[in-house]
Amino acid sequence: MKTFKQGIHPKYNKSRTEDRNIVEAVLPKKVIIPLHQHTGATCEPLVKVGDEVVEGQKIGDTSKFISAPVHTPISGKVTKIEKLPHPCGVNILSVVIEGDGEKRDVISDTPRLRSGQARDVDVSPEEIRKIVREAGIVGLGGAAFPTHVKLTPPKDKEIDTILINGCECEPFITADHRIMLERAEDLIQGAKLIAKATGAKNIVIGIENNKLNAIERLKTELRNKPVGNITITVLETKYPQGGEKMMIKAVLGREVPTRGLPLDVGVVVCNVGTAVAVTEAVRNSIPLIKRVVTVTGSGIKEPQNLMVRIGTTFQEIIDQCGGLNEVAAKVIMGGPMMGVSQHTLDIPIVKATSCILVLSRHEVADKKLYPCIKCSKCVDHCPMFLVPTRLAAYAENGKYSEFEEWGGLDCIECGCCTFVCPAAIPLVHWIKLAKLKLRQMK
Amino acid sequence: MNFIISPAPHIKEKYTVPMVMYIVIAALLPATIAGIVFFGLQALALIILCVAAAVGTEFVCNKIMKKEQTITDGSAALTGLLLALCLTPSMPPFAAFFGAVFAVAIGKQIFGGLGFNIFNPALIGRAFLAATFPVQMTNWVAPFVYRGVEAVSSATPLALMKFQHQSTPYSKLFFGGVSGSIGETSALLLLIPGILLALRGVINWRIPASYLGTTAILGGLFWVIKPAIYPDPVFHLLAGGLMLGAFFMATDLVTSPLTNKGMLIFGVGAGILVVIIRLFSGLPGGVMYSILFMNAFVPLINKYTRPRILGAKK
Numbered sequence: 001m002k003t004f005k006q007g008i009h010p011k012y013n014k015s016r017t018e019d020r021n022i023v024e025a026v027l028p029k030k031v032i033i034p035l036h037q038h039t040g041a042t043c044e045p046l047v048k049v050g051d052e053v054v055e056g057q058k059i060g061d062t063s064k065f066i067s068a069p070v071h072t073p074i075s076g077k078v079t080k081i082e083k084l085p086h087p088c089g090v091n092i093l094s095v096v097i098e099g100d101g102e103k104r105d106v107i108s109d110t111p112r113l114r115s116g117q118a119r120d121v122d123v124s125p126e127e128i129r130k131i132v133r134e135a136g137i138v139g140l141g142g143a144a145f146p147t148h149v150k151l152t153p154p155k156d157k158e159i160d161t162i163l164i165n166g167c168e169c170e171p172f173i174t175a176d177h178r179i180m181l182e183r184a185e186d187l188i189q190g191a192k193l194i195a196k197a198t199g200a201k202n203i204v205i206g207i208e209n210n211k212l213n214a215i216e217r218l219k220t221e222l223r224n225k226p227v228g229n230i231t232i233t234v235l236e237t238k239y240p241q242g243g244e245k246m247m248i249k250a251v252l253g254r255e256v257p258t259r260g261l262p263l264d265v266g267v268v269v270c271n272v273g274t275a276v277a278v279t280e281a282v283r284n285s286i287p288l289i290k291r292v293v294t295v296t297g298s299g300i301k302e303p304q305n306l307m308v309r310i311g312t313t314f315q316e317i318i319d320q321c322g323g324l325n326e327v328a329a330k331v332i333m334g335g336p337m338m339g340v341s342q343h344t345l346d347i348p349i350v351k352a353t354s355c356i357l358v359l360s361r362h363e364v365a366d367k368k369l370y371p372c373i374k375c376s377k378c379v380d381h382c383p384m385f386l387v388p389t390r391l392a393a394y395a396e397n398g399k400y401s402e403f404e405e406w407g408g409l410d411c412i413e414c415g416c417c418t419f420v421c422p423a424a425i426p427l428v429h430w431i432k433l434a435k436l437k438l439r440q441m442k
Numbered sequence: 443m444n445f446i447i448s449p450a451p452h453i454k455e456k457y458t459v460p461m462v463m464y465i466v467i468a469a470l471l472p473a474t475i476a477g478i479v480f481f482g483l484q485a486l487a488l489i490i491l492c493v494a495a496a497v498g499t500e501f502v503c504n505k506i507m508k509k510e511q512t513i514t515d516g517s518a519a520l521t522g523l524l525l526a527l528c529l530t531p532s533m534p535p536f537a538a539f540f541g542a543v544f545a546v547a548i549g550k551q552i553f554g555g556l557g558f559n560i561f562n563p564a565l566i567g568r569a570f571l572a573a574t575f576p577v578q579m580t581n582w583v584a585p586f587v588y589r590g591v592e593a594v595s596s597a598t599p600l601a602l603m604k605f606q607h608q609s610t611p612y613s614k615l616f617f618g619g620v621s622g623s624i625g626e627t628s629a630l631l632l633l634i635p636g637i638l639l640a641l642r643g644v645i646n647w648r649i650p651a652s653y654l655g656t657t658a659i660l661g662g663l664f665w666v667i668k669p670a671i672y673p674d675p676v677f678h679l680l681a682g683g684l685m686l687g688a689f690f691m692a693t694d695l696v697t698s699p700l701t702n703k704g705m706l707i708f709g710v711g712a713g714i715l716v717v718i719i720r721l722f723s724g725l726p727g728g729v730m731y732s733i734l735f736m737n738a739f740v741p742l743i744n745k746y747t748r749p750r751i752l753g754a755k756k
Contacts, residue, residue, distance in 0.1 A: 336452040337450060339452065340450065342445060359452060359453075364446060364452050370557070374557065374697075385751050387748065410753070415450050419454055422462055424458070
């Protein structure tokens with residue numbers, strides 16, 4: 001079984017939702033669309049308060065390359081454009097749209113992205129990139145890196161392999177698992193489009209071995225409609241197997257150079273959900289206005305996998321899952337390892353929201369803080385082979401040049417160090433703070 | 443509703459610093475009980491005294507420095523227990539008391555408490571006693587002679603080997619029943635819990651493996667050269683405090699290296715020192731100084747055994 005070195009084995013807790021079909025969420029009456037839902041530049045609003053908008057219409061864009069436009073998932077009227085709470089913890093300029101609760105045709109601003117009708121997928125690489133950009137597609141695994149940027153490698157870098165990431169190594173989340181089971185055909189189609197756009201010859205789908213039915217489903221799909229260059233690699237169930245660098249190492253044996261990108265070793269990694277979104281955009285001309293969200297945890301009455309329109313509030317989605325129960329104590333956007341805890345439910349689902357996780361007080365009970373006893377557990381589990389205890393100490397004491405010298409900027413923020421620390425030191429948090437500080441200083 | 447806000451990760455392993463300490467204390471119980479069986483109430487009294495003195499010193503130090511009380515984390519108790527286990531059963535109680543006070547106050551608290559000390563506190567306490575009470579420290583007694591009889595002085599297997607080139611049956615070294623420190627007379631009762639600790643990941647196997655391995659190989663080399671004078675590798679492994687040192691002292695988390703490679707260097711270095719001290723110095727046993735000496739190198743070892751970051755140039 002292929003895997004990477006080190007990492008951790010948290011309890012997976014996926015049984016609540018792994019066998020539940022993706023259900024279309026109720027069309028929201030109101031959506032909040034932040035103009036920043038991705039890595040890169042914030043979009044400028046293309047609409048004014050009072051404007052009528054139609055489902056799928058582009059409402060925010062920018063000329064900056066590393067960015068992605070945003071679209072309205074419902075038809076209605078723009079009622080507010082102001083800074084509002086965003087699930088990443090800060091206030092972001094957002095467009096609020098109030099609809100009438102009726103579904104209309106998806107439209108978009110480019111000729112290919114119009115009308116929601118099935119189209120020929122035999123398009124040029126250039127056109128695929130254009131459609132992906134116009135559709136506002138970003139990595140749906142959680143990092144939300146604009147996909148069209150990944151599909152536009154520099155001229156001197158040759159891409160030979162597309163890795164489709166079906167690891168879903170974060171505990172609790174089952175969105176990608178369900179996508180693989182229910183959208184196998186579109187997933188493979190999307191992978192082929194991504195390969196075409198980048199000129200890659202090979203496609204490898206990597207899946208952890210706790211999703212055997214998904215592996216079987218994709219294998220069947222490939223048997224029925226053979227595609228020469230697609231293979232499936234079964235990976236060990238281990239966190240963070242779905243981290244780009246870990247997955248590339250596990251599947252291909254290649255190491256992404258420190259501070260480098262997958263394209264430096266000829267690889268583009270895309271999440272399974274992203275591949276399906278690419279198919280939707282190219283074939284059905286639908287921009288990224290919906291995504292699959294797993295709503296789960298001991299604090300949710302009826303855990304589900306929902307197809308949610310981006311901009312729907314957490315409150316509305318949680319209400320559709322029976323609401324919170326009495327043990328609910330912590331609401332997290334994303335998984336328990338890298339997710340962000342929320343203080344309010346009046347925040348929107350964004351493109352990066354793979355999961356709404358609600359945990360009980362008992363599950364998140366914090367351990368007592370002790371001084372570091374140099375037990376080396378963080379060193380033994382760091383998948384990047386860093387020395388987290390030392391990095392955290394440098395961060396805590398403001399020794400940023402030492403922090404950088406010891407590879408602090410190579411941290412992928414997976415949280416393994418903090419998960420295993422018997423002294424309950426918030427190692428990864430210190431490291432994130434120092435990284436932020438260094439970015440601000442430069 | 444007020445939700446809990448805290449940074450990721452939101453789940454953590456249920457493994458804490460006190461758990462580490464109490465697991466190690468539990469792993470020492472077989473050897474502790476054996477020590478009491480071999481050497482009687484005198485040994486029990488010393489153990490209780492050392493643990494109480496260590497915990498008491500921790501309490502007083504925290505009070506003086508106005509720090510949060512840490513006596514329940516188990517680390518001071520562990521230091522006291524380890525110190526008692528490496529003392530002769532005939533140690534005068536007042537001397538043992540000073541040793542425990544010194545171990546915690548100077549060996550640990552003066553550096554800033556748990557996690558900040560450079561040297562193994564228990565061994566610092568023992569080294570202090572070796573310097574201040576050299577005669578009492580080496581007044582070894584034979585086991586099982588406590589029943590109403592005056593304690594009988596008896597040389598340890600290491601001293602017999604060193605000064606009279608006289609060996610001790612391996613079965614006695616392995617199962618217990620020789621003269622020596624309270625906790626070190628049965629290799630078996632240290633080996634089994636030690637291996638369990640390593641399997642459970644509480645201690646890193648690389649330290650005992652490289653420490654014991656180096657001692658056996660280097661000791662064996664000298665034995666091959668001059669078997670009449672030098673002991674064989676099995677004797678090296680079973681006699682003296684090597685098992686106690688290898689599994690319970692060299693592996694002290696705070697004072698051993700952070701990286702796997704560093705741990706191997708640490709163990710090899712300590713192994714070489716044990717053989718050199720045992721064979722060529724004026725002392726019969728060398729475990730204590732070998733570990734303390736290597737403790738001093740840990741910051742340096744950590745600095746030069748940085749793991750290669752994934753993707754860094756080879």
